[in-house]
Amino acid sequence: MPIRKIIMHMIDKKPDGAPAVLHAASELLLESQSNEDLLWRLNESYNAKQGKAWGLFHAESGAHPLRGWLSKYIADEISFQEFSLVAVEHLQHLMEESNLAIGGHVLFVHYQQGMTEYLSIAVIQQSEGIAVGEDLRTITAKYLDLDHLHLAGRINLSEWQNNPASRQYISFIKGKNGRKATEYFRDFIGCQEAIDAPGETRTLLRAFSDFVENEDLPEEAAREKTRTLVDYAMSQTKLGEPIILEELSGLVDEDKPRSFYDHIRNKDYGLSPAIPADKRTLNRFQRFTGRVEGLSISFEAHLLGTKVKYDKNDDTLVINGVPTLLTDQIKRASLER
Structure with a gap:
């Protein structure tokens, strides 16, 4: 310098x-x-x-x-x-x-x-x-x-x-x-x-969650891409530099380097090509996962309280906005019975 x-x-x-x-x-x-x-x-x-x-x-x-x-x-x-x-x-x-x-x-x-x-x-x-x-x-x-x-x-x-x-x-x-x-x-x-750095960062994370859901990725692949996003964003904050969406997209999917970037543009999240990352928001971004007796659940932590709600009294999860692919499978299974 x-x-x-x-x-x-x-x-x-x-x-x-x-x-x-x-x-x-x-x-x-x-x-x-x-x-x-x-x-x-x-x-x-x-x-x-x-x-x-x-x-x-x-x-x-x-x-x-x-x-x-x-x-x-x-x-x-x-x-x-x-x-x-x-x-x-x-x-x-x-x-x-x-x-x-x-x-x-x-x-x-x-x-x-x-x-x-x-x-x-x-x-x-x-x-x-x-x-x-x-x-x-x-x-x-x-x-x-x-x-x-x-x-x-x-x-x-x-x-x-x-x-x-x-x-x-x-x-x-x-x-x-x-x-x-x-x-x-x-x-x-x-x-x-x-x-609004926290707001921009939350929007980016929401776009990423939607992208992972639309791609219907295996759990391990979703976790790997999440780590890639967080590691890149944190490294940019350490350098005092913004997140470059095209650069991030290339890291998230090396085989299709523009797929995440095109997802952001096509869905019109309103993000600028470069956004300042909010470290506090990134620190709260993690993936909750659990598996028991044939049931596997995974979601991003920031969805808790919005799309996913937990009732500690009944020990139950309520999911709002069930993925279309999952809904279609459940409907077909119900008709077959």
């Missing part, structure tokens, strides 16, 4: 209503292994976060000026240091307005991953830990706490510049610090949420 530009400012803001104090860096950070390690750790922590929001820029305005400043940087009208300075001053102003805001080190990094360029912005807190000095004595040392990242966003610059129709080139953490904290950082970036 080559770093193009990287700089770090500091906003000293206490949650006691005192004014925020900006300590601005006058120059970019120099190329170093520690900066490479910092970016790697930042991406690792960011990608692992659940519940991120996805969207696109608002139109440039006084309330959402970041887009305009970023455009000037991309066009070489201002330097990266100048861009980061006006941006961090705007962030400081928003922090002043928020009694919930806590300062920290504000990192701006423009980097490239593969053929794609990104801009990441993160507010990182400092923590204290115990280290061992050269004299083998323990010392208290401060470090950037990337394990507890709450305010961070990432802009896919290549997607923004080259795909005007895209509605998911920005992502940001919807943290656990409350809606107001999330909103003030979202407004700082100038992002309007446009993609």
Whole structure:
């Protein structure tokens, strides 16, 4: 991940209503292994976060000026240091307005991953830990706490510049610090949420369940394809990349690589060609199976409570929407008796 530009400012803001104090860096950070390690750790922590929001820029305005400043940087009208300075001053102003805001080190990094360029912005807190000095004595040392990242966003610059129709080139953490904290950082970036990642992921899983049912696959084949889908989706979340439906389709069925993709298109599930995966939804996706005395039952976990209902008092399952093939067999068997 080559770093193009990287700089770090500091906003000293206490949650006691005192004014925020900006300590601005006058120059970019120099190329170093520690900066490479910092970016790697930042991406690792960011990608692992659940519940991120996805969207696109608002139109440039006084309330959402970041887009305009970023455009000037991309066009070489201002330097990266100048861009980061006006941006961090705007962030400081928003922090002043928020009694919930806590300062920290504000990192701006423009980097490239593969053929794609990104801009990441993160507010990182400092923590204290115990280290061992050269004299083998323990010392208290401060470090950037990337394990507890709450305010961070990432802009896919290549997607923004080259795909005007895209509605998911920005992502940001919807943290656990409350809606107001999330909103003030979202407004700082100038992002309007446009993609419901949990909803899109649930729709994808529903489409997959329908596909498996329509194909009337053997149980072992269905389990294997389920593992393939989940493994691929999880690997994309670790990379911070969306699920590419055509790519997924090729993995789900190597002999007929477009079959799942065509199923999605023909049934009109309303999915985009690339969707951000929601890790929490994927974690809940599994297959319940059971076999006893000639009876074999298997269904996806997310169908429990909708298509499949369990009555624990009677220890019974009620299935809504019985597969047509099964219904036809039962009807024929009933007529023969």
